Amino acid sequence: MSDRLDWNDLRERRMTEPGAAETYEATRIAFELGQEVRHLREGHGWSQSQLARAAGMTQSAVARFEAGGTVPTLPVLERLARALDRRLDVRFTPNADAA
Amino acid sequence: MSDRLDWNDLRERRMTEPGAAETYEATRIAFELGQEVRHLREGHGWSQSQLARAAGMTQSAVARFEAGGTVPTLPVLERLARALDRRLDVRFTPNADAA
DNA sequence: TACTGCCATAGCATCGATGCTATGCGGTCG
DNA sequence: CGACCGCATAGCATCGATGCTATGGCAGTA
Numbered sequence: 057m058s059d060r061l062d063w064n065d066l067r068e069r070r071m072t073e074p075g076a077a078e079t080y081e082a083t084r085i086a087f088e089l090g091q092e093v094r095h096l097r098e099g100h101g102w103s104q105s106q107l108a109r110a111a112g113m114t115q116s117a118v119a120r121f122e123a124g125g126t127v128p129t130l131p132v133l134e135r136l137a138r139a140l141d142r143r144l145d146v147r148f149t150p151n152a153d154a155a
Numbered sequence: 156m157s158d159r160l161d162w163n164d165l166r167e168r169r170m171t172e173p174g175a176a177e178t179y180e181a182t183r184i185a186f187e188l189g190q191e192v193r194h195l196r197e198g199h200g201w202s203q204s205q206l207a208r209a210a211g212m213t214q215s216a217v218a219r220f221e222a223g224g225t226v227p228t229l230p231v232l233e234r235l236a237r238a239l240d241r242r243l244d245v246r247f248t249p250n251a252d253a254a
Numbered sequence: 255t256a257c258t259g260c261c262a263t264a265g266c267a268t269c270g271a272t273g274c275t276a277t278g279c280g281g282t283c284g
Numbered sequence: 285c286g287a288c289c290g291c292a293t294a295g296c297a298t299c300g301a302t303g304c305t306a307t308g309g310c311a312g313t314a
Contacts, residue, residue, distance in 0.1 A: 082233045089245060092247060096247065103290060114272095115290085119292055120271095120292085123293095126270075129181075130227070131272095133181075134181045134184075142250050143249075145247070146184055146232070148242070202260060203261065213303065219262085225300075227302095228270090
């Protein structure tokens, strides 16, 4: 677990780098999206391979994305959303710090 | 307008390529986000250079993004959102096609 | 007219995401 | 046990976004 340099390591490293609050956020968002997709996929009773085919990508790409291995791009998110019968929604919401 | 190969041309070309519905969508989202950022920026009374500095990028990058010249990545959107005092929100919403 | 600020673009280097094939590993089933 | 399925990863090629500098045009304005 410690001499291996895998996606989890990479992600953690990215999220602990100093002064990278934005990258941290993006990485966190990517991770959460990955979890959500996994959830949706399992809800459909699909395997990674099936989702991959439906989204026009390969099983490895799906696995990488679900694991939060990379910060996905909008085109990829779009394709996944379509395959999962969802709509991709990207917006700037007012920063409700007013709490 | 016709012998120049600029971002508008590129974008239009991308959006009219056959069988690229997902890329079309992503490009459209990118374009709308660009417009929204421009709107927000002007609301703050900032120039592209000022926003660029606040978001840790250059004026040219801001211009390119606002013009929809490229499909932005999540880290970039995050930084812009922060600079504009907004929260970046990415989600898969239920596709209300059920009509 | 000269100067200055703002925006649009070009051109290029670099970094990182994606696409791909090939494995490895743990179950399950025959 | 052997075949198969599902998931995780490695390694590599390629494409595309970003970062940068340098311009050019366009309004104001002195």
